[in-house]
Amino acid sequence: MIALKKGVIFILTVSVCMFILTGCGGKKVNTKSPEAVVRSLIRSYQEQNIQDVKTCYGLSENEEVQEELQKEIDYNLRLFKAYKAKSIDFKKSDSLGKSGDSQLVYVWFDYKPEDGEKDQECPVLSFYFVNKDEKRYSVVPAKDVTGEMSEYSRAAYKKFTGTDTYKKYKKDFEKFQKANPSYKEELDKRFSQSASKT
Numbered sequence: 001m002i003a004l005k006k007g008v009i010f011i012l013t014v015s016v017c018m019f020i021l022t023g024c025g026g027k028k029v030n031t032k033s034p035e036a037v038v039r040s041l042i043r044s045y046q047e048q049n050i051q052d053v054k055t056c057y058g059l060s061e062n063e064e065v066q067e068e069l070q071k072e073i074d075y076n077l078r079l080f081k082a083y084k085a086k087s088i089d090f091k092k093s094d095s096l097g098k099s100g101d102s103q104l105v106y107v108w109f110d111y112k113p114e115d116g117e118k119d120q121e122c123p124v125l126s127f128y129f130v131n132k133d134e135k136r137y138s139v140v141p142a143k144d145v146t147g148e149m150s151e152y153s154r155a156a157y158k159k160f161t162g163t164d165t166y167k168k169y170k171k172d173f174e175k176f177q178k179a180n181p182s183y184k185e186e187l188d189k190r191f192s193q194s195a196s197k198t
Helices: 002-012 014-018 034-046 050-056 067-083 147-160 164-179 183-196
Strands: 085-099 102-113 122-133 136-139
Touching: 034 050, 034 067, 034 085, 034 102, 034 122, 034 136, 050 067, 067 183, 085 122, 085 147, 102 147, 102 164, 122 147, 122 164, 164 183
Parallel strands: none
Antiparallel strands: 085 102, 102 122, 122 136
C-alpha cells in the first residue's frame, strides 16, 4: 500500500521531481471540462486560494477536508510558494485517456521566478485524474487513485514521452536548467524552509 501511494505521488508530480524539480465555488474556478478544472487547481495553488483549491476537488465551502487530502493540499501550497512565481502561463493541457470513469489529464505551464532572469521561465508538467459528477468535473485526490489508475497513468506517461509536446517541454526545461544550474537546490531549500515553519 505504501509503495502504491509513493507511485501515485510520483506520477502526479513527475515533472517536478523528474529533473528537480471556473463552475461552482470561487469565481475563478472552472469545472466545465477536465482540462479546465486542472488549470483552475494550478491557478488556485499559485494564488494560495484554499477555498478554490477545495472547489477543484469537488468540496463545498463548509465541507471538512480529510486528513490525507489536507496533507496533499498543504504540500502543494508550500510547493507553489517555493516557486516564488510572479506569474504562470499555461502552455497546453489535454486528456491522456480514461481509467474506468476517471480521465488522466496533463497540464504544462511555465512560471517566472520573481528572482530569476527577466526572460527565463521554468516549465512544469503535472498529471491529474479527473472525475465527472453530473455536469461538473473535479480533481481526484491522490488518496483515491487506485492501483488500476496508477498502472494506467504509468503506461500513459510512457507513451506521452514519445510525443512532440513532451519533447518540446523537455527541451525547454533543459534550457532553463542550463541557464539556472543552482535552481533545483534553491527550490528545495525554500520548500524545506516553508515546511519547517508549519
